[in-house]
Amino acid sequence: MSTMNDSLVIARRNLIRMTRIPEMILFGLIQPVMFVILFTYVFGGSMSIGGSTDPDVYKNFLMAGIFAQTVTFATAGAGAGIADDMHKGLIDRFRSLPMARGAVLTGRTLADLVQTALTLLVLAIVALIIGWRPGYAEPTNFGRVMAGFGLLLLLGYAFTWIGALIGLSVRTPEAATSGGLIWLFPVTFISNAFVDSSQMPSWLQPIAEWNPFSATVQACRTLFGDPGVSPSDAWPMQYPVWASLIYSILIVALFRTLSVRKYRRADG
């Protein structure tokens, strides 16, 4: 019995399913592209980043935030997919097979990781087209940019495990979709993703700066050479790459453990 093999078999199953429901992939792509365009052109003119109100600065500041928000939205898809599986006869088949216990969940999160990577690729191309330039503020190189995307994928992967736990805890896939999304709004908005967090009320600032999500955004801005890197003294802002790695790994460890335990106990 091999966890990795079984997980890959299940991941393959979920990827085949995704290709059979292509509209799901399409909607997953349209949404972040829409966000990029809305934020850039609607908010872009009135935002001040590090004292500059140049829309070009905001555009380059914004992208890391949109990328990070996009990867976290995979949470809802993972949750809905797992909730759907748990309420169909198929889960009884899986549970009666001599397969690794966590594979149904791990397979799903791996498939979502592939979808997230695809979405990020499309989004990065759109960002480049409308004027995102890595190295706009500080010099960077290809390796650093790729490392930034690596951290984004890891964050997305970590969040799908939160989605998995939500999917296992609710009664319907619809509940998993909304339950997977609502809490993402405060998490992604009380952060440095869309605004300069130093302009927030003083009680909100530490929350934004210690938010695991902000660490990845800050890490990406640093690696991409984007403008608006927060000068805050908070540890995750000073060492954002390490903070992002540690946060993501902790989330995976915690939520994977809880999810697999819940899956094993589920009586269907």
Place this chain on the structure above:
Amino acid sequence: MPGAIYAEGLVKTFGDVRALDGVDLDVPEGTVLGLLGPNGAGKTTTVRVLTTLLQPDSGRAVVAGTDVLKHPEKVRRSIGLSGQFAAVDEYLTGRENLQMVGQLYQMKAKAAKVRADELLERFRLADAADRTAKTYSGGMRRRLDLAAALVVSPPVMFMDEPTTGLDPRNRQALWEVIKELVAGGTTLLLTTQYLEEADHLAHDICVVDQGKVIARGTSDQLKAQTGGERVEVVVHEPEMIAGARAVLGRYGIADRGQDEVSVEDHTRMLTVPVSGGAKLLAEVIRDLDAVGVEIDDIGLRRPTLDDVFISLTGHAAALTEEENGGSRAEDGRGRRQTKEEAK
């Protein structure tokens, strides 16, 4: 030496409901046990416990020589499960479904592929192999589900209401597959609401109601508990009822203190308890003919498991439309058979 499936004192409660209230089972290797009961009797819960899907509150179960509670992962290697809701991925093709299940039974990708092709052929799904299961008819999905349960030819099979919701033709086809399996030495536990199905497929039958096994034995033993055979005659004209009654009265035997010929005027049907089987039926026909009674239908009716169920529990096995349809079909078939015997 316990059988291939053995359970002792299984108890499972869901809130206030005692779904299993001390179920004992023993299925010898290579035989079929029919678990018969209405909805909510505890059939599915029993199967879920035996297939490691559900932990009982108390009790012990051994499947294929392995303790279900102590080594569930080992049990899973020796069992196949086919449920009442076809457990296939509807967005995957038939072939992809079977390959996936094969790989999850730890077969190599290539071996799983070969096995999938074999099963698709055997279950008459080869033509639909590359279509998604979504496009399959109910019967095809059920066959795919059964094929998935047979990927590794497990020595012990569980089928939870395998033919519920299937039309008679598909049900018949599935029965043939099940018989083949059993002929090959598989031990099978089958749950059903269809009394006819248990009668047809199972060596032994356990009747369950409200989480308890209320009777067990072979189909014949259970029927014997309910009483003997009856002759049923439908006469051609209402005026002939009196003549027929006189003839039948001579053949009647005391059955639970009742040897009366019972008459249903509106259907022109007369029923009398008898003993003597088919030979006696031939005599009855000759005698009725001698007194000029024309008959529309005549048959020797043996008690069905439906009768068994009612006499054991005081209520019918199931009240669903399907079940009523099933029973009617059975009566019709039973009558045809007895006519042939009479000739």
